[in-house]
Amino acid sequence: MTTTDPTGRIERAEIEDTSLLAFYRDMNPPERRTFWACAAGWALDGMDFMIYPLVIGTIITLWKVDAASAGLAGTVTLLASAIGGWLGGYLSDHIGRVRTLQITIIWFSFFSLVCAVVQNFDQLLIARAVLGLGFGGEWAAGAVLMGEAIRPQYRGRAVGSVQSGWAVGWGLAVLSQAILFSALPPETAWRWMFVIGALPALLVFYIRRSVTEPEVAAEARAKQAASGDRPALWEIFSGPILKTTILASLMATGCQGGYYAITFWVPQFLTKERHLSIVGSTGYLSTLIIGSFIGYLTGAWLADRIGRRNLFLIFSIGAMAVVLLYTQLPLTNEILWVLGFPLGFFASGYFSGIGAFLTELYPTRLRGSGQGFCYNFGRGIGALFPFLVGALSASTSLANAIAMFAVAAYALFFIAAFALPETRGRVLHAD
Numbered sequence: 001m002t003t004t005d006p007t008g009r010i011e012r013a014e015i016e017d018t019s020l021l022a023f024y025r026d027m028n029p030p031e032r033r034t035f036w037a038c039a040a041g042w043a044l045d046g047m048d049f050m051i052y053p054l055v056i057g058t059i060i061t062l063w064k065v066d067a068a069s070a071g072l073a074g075t076v077t078l079l080a081s082a083i084g085g086w087l088g089g090y091l092s093d094h095i096g097r098v099r100t101l102q103i104t105i106i107w108f109s110f111f112s113l114v115c116a117v118v119q120n121f122d123q124l125l126i127a128r129a130v131l132g133l134g135f136g137g138e139w140a141a142g143a144v145l146m147g148e149a150i151r152p153q154y155r156g157r158a159v160g161s162v163q164s165g166w167a168v169g170w171g172l173a174v175l176s177q178a179i180l181f182s183a184l185p186p187e188t189a190w191r192w193m194f195v196i197g198a199l200p201a202l203l204v205f206y207i208r209r210s211v212t213e214p215e216v217a218a219e220a221r222a223k224q225a226a227s228g229d230r231p232a233l234w235e236i237f238s239g240p241i242l243k244t245t246i247l248a249s250l251m252a253t254g255c256q257g258g259y260y261a262i263t264f265w266v267p268q269f270l271t272k273e274r275h276l277s278i279v280g281s282t283g284y285l286s287t288l289i290i291g292s293f294i295g296y297l298t299g300a301w302l303a304d305r306i307g308r309r310n311l312f313l314i315f316s317i318g319a320m321a322v323v324l325l326y327t328q329l330p331l332t333n334e335i336l337w338v339l340g341f342p343l344g345f346f347a348s349g350y351f352s353g354i355g356a357f358l359t360e361l362y363p364t365r366l367r368g369s370g371q372g373f374c375y376n377f378g379r380g381i382g383a384l385f386p387f388l389v390g391a392l393s394a395s396t397s398l399a400n401a402i403a404m405f406a407v408a409a410y411a412l413f414f415i416a417a418f419a420l421p422e423t424r425g426r427v428l429h430a431d
Contacts, residue, residue, distance in 0.1 A: 046169030082380025088137025089372015107134030147359030160300020160352025252378025254413025291344030
C-alpha cells in the first residue's frame with residue numbers, strides 16, 4: 001500500500017511489518033544475491049580500512065613516525081576516498097551500479113597489496129591515498145545498488161543490515177591482528193595484514209555471476225540515452241537540489257568525523273594511555289566491535305520503525321554522552337571494557353540509516369552523484385579528524401583530543417539531521 005503527501009509529489013509505501021527480518025523473508029533470489037554481495041563488500045571494505053589503525057602503533061615504532069604524521073596517512077586515505085566516492089557515484093549513474101562496484105573493489109584490493117610491500121612511510125602514504133579512491137567508490141556504488149534493489153517498506157532494515165557488515169570486517173581485522181602478531185614478529189606481521197586486505201578482489205567473481213542492475217536505474221539510464229539528457233557532474237549543486245546537498249554533506253561530515261575520531265585512535269588510546277599490549281587490547285576492541293554490530297542491527301530496525309531522522313538524533317546524543325564517559329572519567333580498565341559496548345553501539349548504529357536516507361533524498365538520475373558526493377564529502381572532511389586528534393594529542397592527552405573532536409562532530413550531525421526531511425518509505429521512480 002502506498003500514500004502520497006499533500007503536495008502530490010512524493011509517494012510513500014506503508015510500513016506494516018516492522019520486524020527486523022521481514023525484508024529478508026520476502027526477498028526474491030536476485031534481491032538476496034544483491035544483499036549478500038553488498039554485505040560481503042561492506043565487511044571486506046571495513047576490514048581493509050581498519051587494518052591501518054590496528055598497525056599504526058607498529059608503524060610509529062618501526063619507522064619512528066610521530067603521531068600527527070601517522071594520523072595523516074589515515075586522513076589522506078579518507079580524503080582520497082571522498083574524491084573516489086564522488087567520482088564512483090557519478091560513474092555509477094553512467095555505466096551502472098554493478099559495473100562500478102566491480103571496478104572499485106578490484107582497485108582497492110590491488111593497492112592493499114601495494115601497501116604490503118612499501119619500504120618507507122612516504123610510500124605507504126601514497127599507496128593508502130590511491131587505495132582510498134577505490135574504497136570511497138565502492139561505498140557509493142554499493143549503497144545506491146542496495147537502496148534501489150530493495151522495496152521502500154524494507155529499505156531501512158535491508159540497507160542497515162548490510163551496513164552491519166562493517167563491524168564483521170572490523171572483527172576480522174582484529175582477529176587477523178591477534179593471530180598474526182602472536183605468530184610473527186611485528187615488522188613482518190603488519191605487512192601480512194595488508195595482504196589479507198586484498199581478499200575483497202575474490203568477491204568480484206561472485207558479483208559478475210550473480211548480481212544484476214536495479215530496474216529503476218537501468219530504466220533511468222535508458223531514458224537519458226534516448227533523450228540525450230545526461231546528468232552533469234555539477235547538477236547536484238543547482239536549483240532546489242543545492243540545499244539538500246549542503247545539509248546532507250554537513251550531516252555526513254558530523255557522523256563520520258565523530259566515528260573516525262573514535263575508531264581510528266581507540267586502539268592507540270588503549271595501548272598508549274591504558275598500557276595494554278596489542279594482543280591484550282583485543283578483548284577491549286572485541287567488546288567495542290560487538291556493540292557496533294548490535295548497534296548496526298538496532299539502527300536498521302529503528303530506521304524503518306521510528307524514521308531516519310529520529311534515529312540520527314537519538315544516536316548522536318547517545319554517542320556524545322558515552323564518548324565523554326569513556327575518555328574523561330578515571331575508570332578502571334574493567335569498567336572501560338564494559339563501556340566499549342555502548343560506545344560501539346552509539347558510534348556506529350546511526351550508519352544503518354545513512355545509506356537509505358541519502359538514496360531517498362535524490363532523484364534516480366542524480367542518485368549516484370548526490371549520494372556519492374554527500375557521503376564522501378563528509379568522509380573527506382571527517383578525514384581531517386584522525387590528523388587533528390593526533391596533532392592535538394601532542395599538547396594534551398589522547399583521550400582529551402578524541403573527546404573534543406568527537407563531541408563537536410556529533411553536535412554537527414544532530415543539527416544537520418534535524419534540518420533535513422524525513423524520507424522513510426519513499427518510493428523511488430526512474431526520474
